[in-house]
Amino acid sequence: MHLGYGTRVAWFPLNHRNNSTISRFQAFKSRGWVLSFQKVVTNEPGPAGPDFALSPVPTTGLKQTAEVCLGSSPPCLETVDALRVLDLSKSFRSGFLRKPIRGIDGVSFSVPRGRVFALLGHNGAGKTTTINCILDLVHPDRGQVNILGMPHGDCAVRSRVGYLPERPYFFEHLTGRELLNFYAKLLGVQDGDRNRRIGELSAKLGFESYLGRRLKKYSKGMLQRIGIAQALLGDPELLILDEPMSGLDPMGRREIRELLLEMKEQGKTIILSSHIVPDIEQMADTVAILREGRMVMIRDLADLGAGASFEITLDGNERMVAEDVEVLSETLVRSRHENRTVNRIQTRSTGLEDLYLSVHYRKEAVR
Amino acid sequence: MMGNISALAMSTFLETVRDRIFYLVGVFGFLMLSSTAILSPLTIGAQGKIMVDVGLAGMAIIGLLVVIFVGSGMVRKELDKGTILTILAKPVGRREYLVGKFLGLNLTLLTMLAIMGMIFLFMTFLAPGTFSLHFVKAFYLTFLELTLINAAVVFFSTSVSPILAAVFSLGVFLVGHMSESIRDFGQMQGDGFQQKMADVVYYMIPNLEVFNVRGAVVHGDPVTWQHLSMATVYGLGWTLLLLLLAGSIFSRKELRG
Ligand SMILES: Nc1ncnc2c1ncn2[C@@H]1O[C@H](COP(=O)(O)OP(=O)(O)O)[C@@H](O)[C@H]1O
Numbered sequence: 001m002h003l004g005y006g007t008r009v010a011w012f013p014l015n016h017r018n019n020s021t022i023s024r025f026q027a028f029k030s031r032g033w034v035l036s037f038q039k040v041v042t043n044e045p046g047p048a049g050p051d052f053a054l055s056p057v058p059t060t061g062l063k064q065t066a067e068v069c070l071g072s073s074p075p076c077l078e079t080v081d082a083l084r085v086l087d088l089s090k091s092f093r094s095g096f097l098r099k100p101i102r103g104i105d106g107v108s109f110s111v112p113r114g115r116v117f118a119l120l121g122h123n124g125a126g127k128t129t130t131i132n133c134i135l136d137l138v139h140p141d142r143g144q145v146n147i148l149g150m151p152h153g154d155c156a157v158r159s160r161v162g163y164l165p166e167r168p169y170f171f172e173h174l175t176g177r178e179l180l181n182f183y184a185k186l187l188g189v190q191d192g193d194r195n196r197r198i199g200e201l202s203a204k205l206g207f208e209s210y211l212g213r214r215l216k217k218y219s220k221g222m223l224q225r226i227g228i229a230q231a232l233l234g235d236p237e238l239l240i241l242d243e244p245m246s247g248l249d250p251m252g253r254r255e256i257r258e259l260l261l262e263m264k265e266q267g268k269t270i271i272l273s274s275h276i277v278p279d280i281e282q283m284a285d286t287v288a289i290l291r292e293g294r295m296v297m298i299r300d301l302a303d304l305g306a307g308a309s310f311e312i313t314l315d316g317n318e319r320m321v322a323e324d325v326e327v328l329s330e331t332l333v334r335s336r337h338e339n340r341t342v343n344r345i346q347t348r349s350t351g352l353e354d355l356y357l358s359v360h361y362r363k364e365a366v367r
Numbered sequence: 368m369m370g371n372i373s374a375l376a377m378s379t380f381l382e383t384v385r386d387r388i389f390y391l392v393g394v395f396g397f398l399m400l401s402s403t404a405i406l407s408p409l410t411i412g413a414q415g416k417i418m419v420d421v422g423l424a425g426m427a428i429i430g431l432l433v434v435i436f437v438g439s440g441m442v443r444k445e446l447d448k449g450t451i452l453t454i455l456a457k458p459v460g461r462r463e464y465l466v467g468k469f470l471g472l473n474l475t476l477l478t479m480l481a482i483m484g485m486i487f488l489f490m491t492f493l494a495p496g497t498f499s500l501h502f503v504k505a506f507y508l509t510f511l512e513l514t515l516i517n518a519a520v521v522f523f524s525t526s527v528s529p530i531l532a533a534v535f536s537l538g539v540f541l542v543g544h545m546s547e548s549i550r551d552f553g554q555m556q557g558d559g560f561q562q563k564m565a566d567v568v569y570y571m572i573p574n575l576e577v578f579n580v581r582g583a584v585v586h587g588d589p590v591t592w593q594h595l596s597m598a599t600v601y602g603l604g605w606t607l608l609l610l611l612l613a614g615s616i617f618s619r620k621e622l623r624g
């Protein structure tokens with residue numbers, strides 16, 4: 001199928017130019033297809049039916065999300081998404097009266113392969129519940145989850161997913177090596193590969209010398225690393241990490257960040273949750289903001305990036321602000337000509353922080 | 368599937384075995400030593416009998432303590448701390464998980480019984496005229512009984528708190544040893560209702576006296592192969608039933624987020 005000017009497209013009007021729609025169109029573009037967002041769109045499906053269609057997905061809390069369904073020929077967008085979550089809801093009953101407490105309500109999103117998707121929200125916003133429902137560790141009341149093209153209840157898909165729970169805790173009396181061996185067996189990693197994988201990962205995560213020690217003796221940061229190692233053991237296509245940076249010192253955070261970016265480069269899809277804006281800013285492509293169990297906003301960070309700016313410290317104390325990379329490089333060239341010392345270049349907020357806070361303090365409650 | 372279960376069983380075995388549980392074996396050795404020391408004024412024959420009686424009872428009780436106290440907290444601890452999430456997020460079924468935990472603890476139990484049995488055989492060997500290979504049959508029956516109790520602990524711990532699971536399992540143990548008496552007592556009452564109730568208790572609770580051959584062993588009466596095989600079928604039947612029930616409860620259980 002050739003997509004280009006004049007291709008027949010069914011277009012269900014959206015309330016606004018939806019970011020995920022645009023990124024999907026960009027996915028076509030990156031395959032070298034001629035496609036212009038405005039021109040291909042016609043309002044009427046032709047007599048022959050649409051070649052592909054944009055259909056609205058019913059979601060609550062969000063405006064409208066577009067879904068691109070490609071008729072026949074490849075690349076079928078079905079295979080592009082590593083994860084699809086539709087209208088996921090879960091409430092908990094607890095206490096004497098069994099009064100239901102909202103965990104999450106109507107969470108929907110999809111994550112194309114190779115992207116880093118972040119769930120951002122305060123404690124109790126529903127990040128962990130979302131993740132646990134995705135993995136069917138908590139059975140959702142309502143909604144659908146599709147992981148790598150399979151329903152989430154399917155046991156087989158789990159060997160292709162790596163998962164790190166919040167505050168990981170493991171057996172106390174096993175050694176790090178024994179624990180990782182145990183997980184590798186559960187993942188069905190072959191005997192010969194097991195030791196090699198464990199060696200590689202422990203070296204990369206810097207706990208090689210601890211492998212023979214009992215986990216009781218591990219510090220919190222070391223346990224977090226073991227947790228990440230067990231998530232990566234099966235060389236998963238999709239990584240789901242609940243608060244991967246928690247309990248780590250700044251060095252540790254940086255190492256994990258670099259590791260995750262490396263994973264991304266290898267084409268892995270990463271879902272992570274955090275309540276810390278900078279962690280997300282530095283890693284994620286897309287961020288979904290959760291509040292009181294509802295998804296209140298979903299944005300590509302690239303779209304927020306327009307507000308990205310740099311702070312430059314010259315000659316020890318003089319501060320300058322460069323609005324974008326071009327201004328930054330001009331400033332640097334100029335300062336070299338003027339023989340000035342550049343002490344420090346710092347990125348300033350991309351605007352996510354402001355957005356997050358505005359969402360959180362917005363007066364009108366999310367119902 | 369067998370791979371998963373054996374991996375789970377091995378890790379559970381290591382985890383429980385390394386948890387200072389072998390001090391209890393020391394307690395057992397001490398118990399047996401002191402039973403001989405205190406009772407030394409008695410005649411040689413009586414001393415041997417008491418040693419066998421104390422030793423077999425001690426083995427059963429120490430095994431019971433391990434199964435109940437380690438078992439009741441085992442699943443709950445993983446539920447509370449989230450270890451279970453990392454396991455169930457892998458291609459592992461909930462039933463497999465439960466069976467793996469059960470087998471792991473049972474392996475610990477077997478190891479402890481084997482070590483205590485060795486101590487037992489060694490000490491009875493030293494006491495003149497006491498030693499008999501029939502003791503091994505008593506060990507085996509104790510193992511079967513505690514396997515059943517282990518399954519009961521796993522069953523209870525899937526639905527109630529560790530303390531309740533321990534109490535209920537202990538209840539099964541105690542009532543299980545009395546269930547014959549309860550039935551006989553019911554039979555003696557003329558009242559049809561009381562007879563029925565006693566029968567209900569008898570069939571609802573495993574009859575653990577089946578596994579008690581202490582009296583026979585102490586007095587040198589034979590323990591027949593027929594009894595052993597019947598007890599095996601009875602014990603494994605109950606174990607299987609309890610595990611099946613536990614599995615179906617657990618597979619529907621809400622894990623904590
Ligand atoms: N097992 C549970 N029982 C009762 N309430 C729960 C349970 N798990 C989560 N919740 C509730 O669901 C909401 C979302 O929690 P959670 O998903 O853990 O948030 P987050 O991970 O974003 O901090 C909170 O209000 C929390 O109290």
Ligand SMILES: [Mg+2]
Nearest residue numbers: 127128129166
């Ligand atoms: Mg959480």
